[in-house]
Amino acid sequence: MYFFLSNLSFLDICSSCTISPKMLLDLSEKHRTISFAGCLMQFYFYVVFGTSEVYLLAAMVYDRYVAVCSPLLYGVVISPGLCMCLVAGCYLAGLLNAIIHMSGLLQLSFCGPHIINNFYCDVPPLLVLSSTDTWLNEVVMIVFVGFNVITTNLLIVASYAHIAVTIVRMNSAEGRRKACSTCASHLAAVTIFYVSAAVSYMQPSSMNSVESRKISSIFYSIIVPMLNPLIYSLRNKEVKHATINIIRRKMYF
Template sequence: MSDENCTEVTQLTFLGLTEHPQLKPILFVLFLGTYVLTLAGNLGLITLISVSPHLHTPMYFFLGNLSFIDICYSSTISPKMLLDLPAENKVISFAGCLTQLYFYAGFATAEIYLLAVMAYDRYVAISKPLLYKVIMSPGICMSLVAGSYLAGLLNATVHISALLRLSFCGPLVINNFFCDGPPLFFVASTDTHLNECLMFVLVGFNLVATNLLILTSYACILVAVGRMGSAAGRHKACSTCASHLAAIMIFHASATFNYLQPSSSNSLESKKIASIFYTIIVPMLNPMVYSLRNKEVKHALSSFIRRKMDFQKTISCSITFLFFSL
């Protein structure tokens, strides 16, 4: 397209999740409830880990950071999507679109690496229990978490820098409910081959590298579990790992489908549906999966509730005593 016929893009319009008026209120209530559960579940898990001394271990340190990441990257998508659902014009500024994409890509990449770190943590805990506190020292844990955030920061910076070299001619309509790479590549007015190759290489590297660490860790875990003489020990190890594997499978499967295939008008619809899983559903499921399948978390929650009830009873008794004393 020639520069003379190209209007500078200052804002974009989303097609959104659906154009059916009957579905919009249903989807709004459904995703509002999902977002509220995401915030409540992850904030609750962070609070529980903070106030429960016996949860101050590397495993729950990583889990608390996972909950923080889920809150952040879900919050880059869900509020805007909820505002757009009942709206006729789903508009976002071009700068706002790039900002949303930057934070989404950064936090999503950090989550991929943090899930791999959590698999390594489980390997050390099960295969080398006597050396666990030495290998997973506070300094090492902080470094692993910082490395996950740094990987996300670098990945997002590279993608946004490459995106800035593209030209877009307005008016611009993208077939999605948030700003993502493939829909933007599809409507660009210049060649996007470099961007698509860069996304394929970086996303492919991130997924392969983290999956390799996860698979290696769990292969070693299986060997260690097979050598355990105690059935209770095997059950505890499998129970702890099952929740982590469930979170990994959902997140990696949808991300792989979304980014490791070429963009086309037909694939954008299926990619939009797939992106719902890892942008909206997974952040809600993570605290539920880890809480419902983890006896330590359930015990900490029951202890926390019991302490709160005891505190309230103490306050009530004190107020009653003072009242009758007067």
């Protein structure tokens, strides 16, 4: 579990560092510019880390599935070698997905205007700026994004369905409580991640939706990575007690 969490933390840090420094710099400047190469590099690494995190969350749910449904075999099934292979596969999926989208963007021409209606370089606002036909890019984006989301979501839903059945069949209330505690942090992280991503990308292409997408993209790319450490830290008893004490102190005053 901690091996997967360390990689999740690494991806969150890298994803935020891809966007946040440039965005914070732009907030303090009157003329907000980015070079064409810099925009493509920002987009490339953003897709690498974002896609890798999607698959890593799916790998983590398999870890939770084995821990709850086959606890006696956990040490055998979730071996260090399997963990390394799963994480390596997540990074490989991110690299391949980014290369495919980057290759499509490099085939486009950008003659102007060069105003990106977003806080960072992403596919939808870049396709709007292209002076060439973007039909193939849109199809590739829908196919690959749809494949990544559907594949990982099916794995997550199927795993949690088996976990729910296993928890219901448990005779011990303590066992059910421990099983729910084991999955609560990951389920919360997955829910926040996918809900914010859905709000950011699954909107009609109107002016109001563009503005709301810009706001939701900040939550999806910056706020969610900040929430993950808090979500997983709440499993620690010392952190729980400290948080409760702070809340009580605030309410008292």
